[in-house]
Amino acid sequence: MIREYLRLPIYLLGHPFDGFYDMKFEKKGKQSIIFINVILFWISYSFLKQYSAVIVNPRNPLSLNSLTDLGAIIAIFTLWCIGNWSITTLMNGEGKLIDIAMASAYALTPMIITFIPMSIISNFLTATEGTIYFLAIGVSVVWFLILLFIGILTVHNYTASKTVATIFLTFISVLIILFLIMLIFALTQQVWVFVQSVYIELMYRN
């Protein structure tokens, strides 16, 4: 059972093209991985911020809040998936929303693998050896970006240049979505204030 869950993510790390192909077209990907990987990433990210040694971690402990992290991660992940989906459906992308989410979730694996061990190891490092920590974190982030790129590319059956273009457009669509959300908030608030004042008016009329 666990082995089934582990096989694809680990295979993906070394063989991203084949891995993502298997995920989409051989139906080997699991939809539950979206939930599992996002939660695992949240845990490892918050762990990294909280338990990395002082030498490599200048954060103010009072400013850390894992629940805010969770909210931010879920928000960014959702925005990314919806933004990418809304662009790629218009640009002949083959991937469905679920495929995009799966590919993005699978791409998180390198960071999930490195963050917790590196935060533990950092507690045994001096300032000069701290380079190891930053190198490992940096490599895992770059690896994540490469996986994400290849994932999007494979899922939609795009060329590399088209993938770059869609990722750029994704950021723009994310901005538009954020703008719309803010607009809706502002408008609903206005409506609410209107309803409220009508209610108060009616109350005083009696």
Place this chain on the structure above:
Amino acid sequence: MGKKIICYLLIGMIVIASASTTMASSIPYESYNYDNWKNVLPSPAAYAPVESISGDMLGIGNFTSPGDMFVKDDYIYLSDSGKNRIVIFDMNKNLVRVIDSFLNNGKQDHFNSPQGIFVTKNNELYIADSENRRVVVLDEKDNLIKEIKDPKAESISEQFIFNPMKIAVDDADRVYVIAKNVFEGIMCFDVTGDFFGYFGTIKVTVDPLDYFWRILSTKEQRAKMDLFIPTEFSSLDIDSEGFIYGTNIDMGSNQMIKRLNPSGNDVLVNYNKKKNIIGDLEFRAVGALSGPSVFVDIKTREGGIYSSLDTTRGRVFTYDSEGNLLYIFGGVGNMLGLFKKPQAIESYGDDILVLDQARGEVVRFTTTEYGRLINKATRLRYDGEEAEAVAYWEEVLKLDANYELAYDGIGKSLLAANRNKEALAYLKKSLNVDYYSVAFKRYRTEVLSANLSIILNIGLVIGVSIGGYKLYRKIQKKRSEEA
């Protein structure tokens, strides 16, 4: 029974609370300091106001917008710019004398808006007589020794008007003058009063955005824009080692105090790169009392400490020789200890005197227990007596558990004593990563060498068991193949 205890506790708390409010009322400002993340942390007051000295108290009429003062031995030399006189009085508020005229070539000569004032070791008085465009040098008996005027050099234009504002003199009687509308730096004069050059010119930094607009704009627009000129010095002082400390009004720069060596290079030390020497690190951008701190005067003190006066919010910022912010006090207001327009700062022993230009008063501050301990510990540390300073730092921590420098001081001294594990705890609190790393490296080596046999044995056991398991599997495989 339980209710009674709660009752007593409540009464006790009320007593303590009322006591603390009465204590706080004698100090009109709220003291604070910045932690390593630039958060404002409340702290006990390091200095408390004692008294204010006005001209009326001395019986000579109020000071009118006094420009500067200088403390030498027990005497305060105050240049009363609005009344064109120099007033000398002692710390006990006794008037010594008033200089409003002196003999110049057999004729009576007067001051015209005297500004900066400096007294040398031989009690020679250097007065920046700004509107008379000269520096007047008087001896102890108010006889004119010399005048410094009309600086001549190729770099100085014919139309230049020499309005000296602030003045300092070094041990070799070289005179350093900050004059109005001089952007090249501090003007230097030799013993004979001849101008020999500028000192400590502030490099011009150009904001890329400004530069971009300048490229886009037309010639007419460009003519109307501000020039990229260096900022002026606002004040200067000389420390015991002969280095010149200058304050400059350079908005947005990350260092508003300069320590100039004899060749005019800035050698001010600031080990904590996260916290710049700019006074307040956090401030409001708009509204009352907003904007960055503006230093108008600086005083170097014993033990590498220097205090600088911020005119924006009327606060005195005190730093040590390593650029750590030791304490902040003062404020804007009408009570004793608050200022309207602070103009000059001087020190007398551990006491600090601030000249309020708008009110024409000198306010004297003295250390509280907290400030005394910090001063003492900082000086011991400056002299290299870190171990002796520990006792003082511990006392500081009893009064203010947030004082990071105290943790730093104790941690460093523990590190020097090779008590690495204890040092780790303190250095972690002070967030001194470099020293923490050194302590940690030593502690790690200690633990490893102490437990070397155990570690090697565990390694041996693991190695042997893995080897044995592999051998066992191999044999089993062979057997099953044979079977």
